[in-house]
Amino acid sequence: MAFLGLLFSMIPTLLLVASSSPRFQAEARQYDVGGRDGWVAKPSEDYNHWAQRNRFQVNDTLHFKYNKGIDSVVVVKKEDFDSCNINNPIQKMDDGDSIFPLSHSGLFYFVSGNLDNCKIGQKLIVLVMAVRQPHPVTAPPPTTTLPPQTVPATGLTSPAPPPSEKSGSGRVGVGFGVLVGFVLGGFIGLA
Numbered sequence: 001m002a003f004l005g006l007l008f009s010m011i012p013t014l015l016l017v018a019s020s021s022p023r024f025q026a027e028a029r030q031y032d033v034g035g036r037d038g039w040v041a042k043p044s045e046d047y048n049h050w051a052q053r054n055r056f057q058v059n060d061t062l063h064f065k066y067n068k069g070i071d072s073v074v075v076v077k078k079e080d081f082d083s084c085n086i087n088n089p090i091q092k093m094d095d096g097d098s099i100f101p102l103s104h105s106g107l108f109y110f111v112s113g114n115l116d117n118c119k120i121g122q123k124l125i126v127l128v129m130a131v132r133q134p135h136p137v138t139a140p141p142p143t144t145t146l147p148p149q150t151v152p153a154t155g156l157t158s159p160a161p162p163p164s165e166k167s168g169s170g171r172v173g174v175g176f177g178v179l180v181g182f183v184l185g186g187f188i189g190l191a
């Protein structure tokens with residue numbers, strides 16, 4: 001009985017914990033740029049074609065694999081992307097095996113740090129989706145069925161009374177009371 005009491009007393013708490021921490025965000029994913037080819041001058045699939053097949057989200061990561069010392073990845077601004085200007089980099093990665101976190105939504109521009117490779121198209125634009133805000137949890141509107149109101153002949157209608165704050169907190173109070181009751185019941189059962 002004591003065990004049952006405790007168990008029952010925990011149910012509302014468990015439900016509360018479960019419902020207050022929903023998982024809105026999918027797990028962050030890691031994308032291998034260029035698939036098996038990696039980051040190379042002549043990938044079997046064009047990088048931007050590859051990018052357009054994917055839906056990148058904030059906190060996803062890009063994995064660049066390339067020949068260290070021969071190639072590198074340079075994160076650049078748009079104007080430098082077009083002209084393959086790698087002298088004004090936002091970030092440079094050259095360890096041959098680089099993870100780049102997509103830390104915000106918007107566009108990221110990558111070019112090969114090997115100028116010849118950049119010029120023949122070893123470049124990548126990644127669009128990261130805007131963060132979708134989860135909908136705030138709102139209680140459904142009360143479904144009270146009122147009889148159809150007759151409008152007084154004067155045309156003056158009294159404003160509907162604002163939803164009572166007390167009834168809401170009262171319900172919480174009752175709920176809490178029940179919870180406390182269960183917990184107490186559990187402890188009393190234990191004693």
Ligand SMILES: *[C@@H]1O[C@H](CO)[C@@H](O)[C@H](O)[C@H]1NC(C)=O
Pocket residue numbers: 025058059131
């Ligand atoms: C991304 O990660 C940071 C740090 O882990 C976290 O605070 C943020 O909420 C995450 N953003 C999204 C959209 O998942």
